[in-house]
Amino acid sequence: MNILMDKVKDVFKKDSHKRPWESYYKKSERNIKIPNMSVYEYLRECNKDNMDAIAINYFNKTMTFRYFFGEVNLCAKALRSQGIRPGDVVTVLMANTPEAVIAFYAINKIGAIANMVHPLSAEEEIKNSLISTKSVMLIAINVSCKKVMNIIEETDVYKTVVVSPGDSMPTLLKFGYYITQGRKIEVPKKSEDFMFWNDFMMKGKNYTQKVLVKTTKEQPAAILHSGGTTGTPKNIVLTNGNFNALSCQARIIFPLVKSGDSMLTILPLFHCFGLCVCVHSVMCLNGGVVLIPQFDAKKFDTLLSKYKPTLIAGVPTLFEAMMNNKKVQDMNLSYIKYLIVGGDCLTEAKNNEMNKFIREHGVQNDVVQGYGMTETTGPTVAGVLGSGKPGAIGIPLPGNDMKIVSVETKEEVPYGEVGEICISGPVVMPGYLDNEKETNEMLELDEKGKVWVHTGDLGYVTEEGILYYVQRLKRMLIVSGYNVYPSHVENVLMEHPAILNCGVIGIPHPYKVQVPKAFIVLNSGYKADNDLKKDIKEYCEKNLAFYMIPKEFVFRESLPKTMIGKVNYRELEKEENNN
Numbered sequence: 374m375n376i377l378m379d380k381v382k383d384v385f386k387k388d389s390h391k392r393p394w395e396s397y398y399k400k401s402e403r404n405i406k407i408p409n410m411s412v413y414e415y416l417r418e419c420n421k422d423n424m425d426a427i428a429i430n431y432f433n434k435t436m437t438f439r440y441f442f443g444e445v446n447l448c449a450k451a452l453r454s455q456g457i458r459p460g461d462v463v464t465v466l467m468a469n470t471p472e473a474v475i476a477f478y479a480i481n482k483i484g485a486i487a488n489m490v491h492p493l494s495a496e497e498e499i500k501n502s503l504i505s506t507k508s509v510m511l512i513a514i515n516v517s518c519k520k521v522m523n524i525i526e527e528t529d530v531y532k533t534v535v536v537s538p539g540d541s542m543p544t545l546l547k548f549g550y551y552i553t554q555g556r557k558i559e560v561p562k563k564s565e566d567f568m569f570w571n572d573f574m575m576k577g578k579n580y581t582q583k584v585l586v587k588t589t590k591e592q593p594a595a596i597l598h599s600g601g602t603t604g605t606p607k608n609i610v611l612t613n614g615n616f617n618a619l620s621c622q623a624r625i626i627f628p629l630v631k632s633g634d635s636m637l638t639i640l641p642l643f644h645c646f647g648l649c650v651c652v653h654s655v656m657c658l659n660g661g662v663v664l665i666p667q668f669d670a671k672k673f674d675t676l677l678s679k680y681k682p683t684l685i686a687g688v689p690t691l692f693e694a695m696m697n698n699k700k701v702q703d704m705n706l707s708y709i710k711y712l713i714v715g716g717d718c719l720t721e722a723k724n725n726e727m728n729k730f731i732r733e734h735g736v737q738n739d740v741v742q743g744y745g746m747t748e749t750t751g752p753t754v755a756g757v758l759g760s761g762k763p764g765a766i767g768i769p770l771p772g773n774d775m776k777i778v779s780v781e782t783k784e785e786v787p788y789g790e791v792g793e794i795c796i797s798g799p800v801v802m803p804g805y806l807d808n809e810k811e812t813n814e815m816l817e818l819d820e821k822g823k824v825w826v827h828t829g830d831l832g833y834v835t836e837e838g839i840l841y842y843v844q845r846l847k848r849m850l851i852v853s854g855y856n857v858y859p860s861h862v863e864n865v866l867m868e869h870p871a872i873l874n875c876g877v878i879g880i881p882h883p884y885k886v887q888v889p890k891a892f893i894v895l896n897s898g899y900k901a902d903n904d905l906k907k908d909i910k911e912y913c914e915k916n917l918a919f920y921m922i923p924k925e926f927v928f929r930e931s932l933p934k935t936m937i938g939k940v941n942y943r944e945l946e947k948e949e950n951n952n
Contacts, residue, residue, distance in 0.1 A: 394768035394775075394838030398625070405621040405772040407799050411588045412616045412653065413482040417442060419620075419657045426632045427661040429471050430680065434543045435661075436471065444471075444574075448479035449584040451577035455510065455532050459484030459586050462506045462596065464530070465643075466490045466499065466513040466521070468666040471541045472570055473642050474652060476512050481594055481613075484586030488596040488608075489643040492517045495916045498606065500524040506596055506608055506806065512536060518560045525566075535560055536570045538666050590614030596806060597645050599747045599856055606861070608806035611649075615750040618799035619649055620657035622770040626741075626755060627658065629710045630684065634660040637682035639668045639691060640854070645747040646715050651686050660684065670884065674700035681708050688716035688854030689723065690884050692740075696730050707735030715743040715752055716854030717886055718842045721764035742766055744842065748815060748826055750800040754840050766832075766840045773798030774823070777834050780846065783817075791843055794832045795825045802826075848942065850879035850887045852920045859942075862889055862923065865916050869909055871899040876932050876940040877923065880949060891923040892932055892945060901928035 395403050408415050420426075424439040436444070457463060463480050465487050467473035480487040488506045490499065492514045499520060503511065504527070511533045513521050518535060525533060539550035561567040594613045598606055623630075636655040640647035652662055663680045673695050676682075685695075692714060695701055712731060719727070719742055727740045743752030744766045754775065756767030769775045776785050777792040786792040795817070801824055804812035817825045829847040834840055850857040859877035866875045874894040879887035893909070895901055906926050913922045933944035 392769075392774065392838065393836065396838075397768055398771050402625045402771050405618065405625070405799070407590055407614050407618045407621060409590045409614075410617070411481055411484075411586075411592075411613045412594045413445070413478045414585075414587075415613075415617045415620065416478065416653065416657055420659060423632050423659045426659060427635070428656060429474060430635065430661060430663045431471050432542050432546050433679070434541065441475070444475045445478045445482060446584070447574055447577040448475050449482040449577070450580035451573050451575075452479055452483055452485065452510070453582065453584050454576040454580040455573075457483060457485050457510055459588075461485045461510070462488050462508045463510045463512065464488040464490055464503055464506065464508040466492045466494075466511060466517050467536060467642065468492055468514050468538060469638055469642055469647070469664040470514070470536065470538055470666055471664065472512070472536045474662070474664070477595070477642070477648070477652075482586070483584050484588050484592075486593045486596060489648060490598070491641070491643050491918055494520075494918050495914070496520045496524050497916050498918060500527055501606070502598070502608075503528040503530055510534070514538065515555070515558045515560050518558070522561055531566065533561070533567050534570060534573045535567060540570050588613060590617065591803075593803075595648070597643070597648070597747050607808060607811055609747050609802055610804060610806050611645075611750055611802055615800050615802065616649060616653050617657075618772065619750045619752075619770075620654045622772060622800075623650070623654040624658060625771050627711055629738075630655070630658040630660050632659040634658075634683040634710065635680065636660060636662050636684040636686065637665065637676060637680060638662045639665045639685075639687055644854070645745075645751045646686065646854070649751045650713070650715070655684065670694035671698070673698045674704065677701060677704060677706070683708055683710045684713070685709060685711075686713040686715065688851075688886075689714060689719055690853055690886055692727055693884060696727070705735050706731065707737075709736045711738055711741055712736065713741045713743060715745065717851045718742070718744065718766065724764070744794075744840065745796075745800075746826070746828060748802045749796055749798075750802070753796045753798065753800060764841060765835075766842050768838055768840065769796070769798070770800075773800065775834065775840065776825070777832065778827075780831075788836045789833055791831055791833045793846060794828045794830045794840070794842075796828060797823050797825045850889060852879075852882075852887055852889070853885045855918075855920045857887075857889060857921050859889065862891070862913075862917065862921055865913065866891060866893070866909070868916075869912050871895055871905060871909065874932060874940070876942060876945050878942055878945050878949060880924070882924070885920075888924040889921065890925045890927070890949070892927050892929050894929055894932060 420438045425437050427435045428438040428441040429436050465476050477487050490502050511530045515537045539547040590613045593610050595611050597609045636651050638651040640651050642648045742756045744754040745752040753773050754766050754769050774797040776795045778785050779792050831843040831846050862877045863875050873896045876892045877889050880890045882888045933941040
C-alpha cells in the first residue's frame with residue numbers, strides 16, 4: 374500500500390495542474406461558489422443578521438451597518454436624481470472617508486461603474502482618466518478641486534460633487550478641520566455643475582423610485598488603475614464576481630474574522646488592496662473598517678491605542694514604521710488577529726523579524742504575506758493554513774490556479790525551476806477597458822478555456838505547491854506599495870523642452886523601499902543649475918502623481934547605452950550601487 378502511494382505521489386509531483394497546494398484545504402473549500410449578484414447585494418446579504426454591528430469608524434464617529442446601508446440607499450437615489458443610469462461611469466476622486474465607501478456601493482447598487490482615482494493625481498492624469506473612462510459624473514475631495522476646475526470642461530463630466538474630509542467628522546473635529554485646513558482650500562461656488570455632498574444627498578430624499586438594479590457577477594463593478602506593461606496608465610475593469618470571489622476566499626483563509634472585528638484601513642480606496650481587501654472583503658466577513666484618510670507613521674502608536682484594530686493590512690514599509698515606533702515597542706498587541714502584508718514581497722530575514730516582533734508583543738498568528746496585482750483583484754497567493762515557509766509567499770487561494778512558465782517558450786517548467794508566475798481563477802479581470810492589445814498581452818486563453826494572467830514576475834513552485842518569489846521581469850519600481858513604471862516617468866520628462874534624453878532608475882529608501890531617480894541630458898542652450906532642477910520638478914508635480922516624482926535629478930553630459938543604442942539602465946544601476 375505504501376509503495377503504491379509513493380508511486381502516486383511521484384506522478385502527482387510531476388504535474389502542477391494536479392495542484393498540490395489543494396492538500397492544505399478541506400475538500401469543501403477547494404472550489405468556491407461565487408454568488409451571482411452585485412457587490413452591493415452580496416455585502417447586504419452577508420450582513421442581513423449583522424445590522425447593529427459597526428460598519429465604519431471615522432475619527433471615533435461610528436455608523437452601524439443599518440445606518441450605512443441607509444446612507445448607501447440615499448446616495449443611490451441622489452445619483453439617479455442626477456441622471457446616472459446603469460452602465461454609466463462615475464469617477465470617485467477621494468481619500469479614505471465614509472463618503473467614498475458610501476459612494477462606491479451606491480454606484481454599484483444602481484448598476485453604474487465606479488472609476489477609483491488617486492485624489493492627488495496630476496491634472497493631466499485626472500483629465501485622461503475622466504476622458505478614457507467616459508465618466509459623466511465626478512465625486513471629488515475638496516483638495517483636488519483646483520485641479521478639477523482646470524480640466525473639467527475638457528471632459529464629458531456634467532456634474533461634480535465636492536466632499537470635505539470634515540463632513541463626517543465629530544462636531545469638534547469638524548470645526549477644527551475647517552479652521553486649520555478647510556477654509557484655506559479653494560473650492561468652486563455652488564452651481565448647476567458643482568454641488569456639495571450634503572446638498573447632493575438631499576437630492577436623494579426627494580427621489581421616490583426604486584434604485585436597485587439586479588446585476589450579474591460578469592458585469593463590471595469598478596475601474597482601477599495600473600501601469601500595464603509599458604507604464605502608460607491602464608484602466609483595469611473588475612467585475613462583481615471578481616470582488617465577491619475574493620471575499621469568499623477571505624472567508625476561508627481568515628476564519629477568525631467575525632462581527633466586532635475591525636480593519637485599520639490605511640491603504641487607499643483607489644488601490645486594489647485597500648478597496649478589495651481592507652473594505653469589501655472585511656465587511657463581507659461582518660467586520661468593520663477604521664478609515665484613516667491621511668497616515669502619519671510617527672503616530673502609529675496613537676492609532677493602535679485609539680482603535681485597537683484586530684486586523685491590519687499594509688505594505689512592508691507600514692510595518693517597518695510600526696516596529697520602529699518606540700511607543701509601539703512597549704505596547705501589548707494581543708488584540709490583533711491578523712497582520713496582512715502585500716504590495717511588495719518580504720525578504721526571509723524581514724519576515725522572520727516581523728514574526729519575532731509580533732509574537733513578543735502578544736500576537737498569536739504569524740504575518741500573512743500575500744501576492745497579487747490589481748489585474749487579479751489583489752492577493753491570489755498567500756502564506757495561509759500552515760503553508761508559510763521561510764522566504765516563501767505561500768499557496769494559491771481556494772479556487773485559484775498557478776503555473777510557472779518559461780519566459781522564452783511560455784511552456785510550463787518543472788518544480789523548482791524559475792520562470793514567469795501565471796495565475797488563473799475567478800479573481801482575474803476580464804481585461805483592460807478599450808485596450809485589446811494590452812489585454813491580449815496580459816491574458817492567455819489556454820486549450821481548456823482557462824484564462825491565465827502573465828504577471829511579469831519571476832518565481833518557482835516547490836513540489837509541495839508553495840510559491841517563492843524571485844524578482845520582477847518587468848522594469849518596474851514599487852514606491853510605498855505603488856507601482857511606478859520608469860518608462861512612464863521618462864515619457865513625461867521627455868516632454869519638457871530642456872530635456873534631450875533621460876533615464877530613470879530606482880534607488881533605496883528607508884521607508885518607501887524605493888524612490889525614482891532621474892539622470893538627464895539637456896538640450897543645447899540650457900544651463901544645468903538649480904533653477905532648472907526646480908523648473909523640472911514643478912513640471913513633474915503638474916504631470917505626475919506625487920509618488921512618481923523623482924527624488925533626485927542629476928544632469929549628465931551623456932547616458933550609458935546598450936549595443937542597439939538604448940539607455941543602459943543596468944549600467945546606471947551599477948554606477949549608483951558603486952557610489
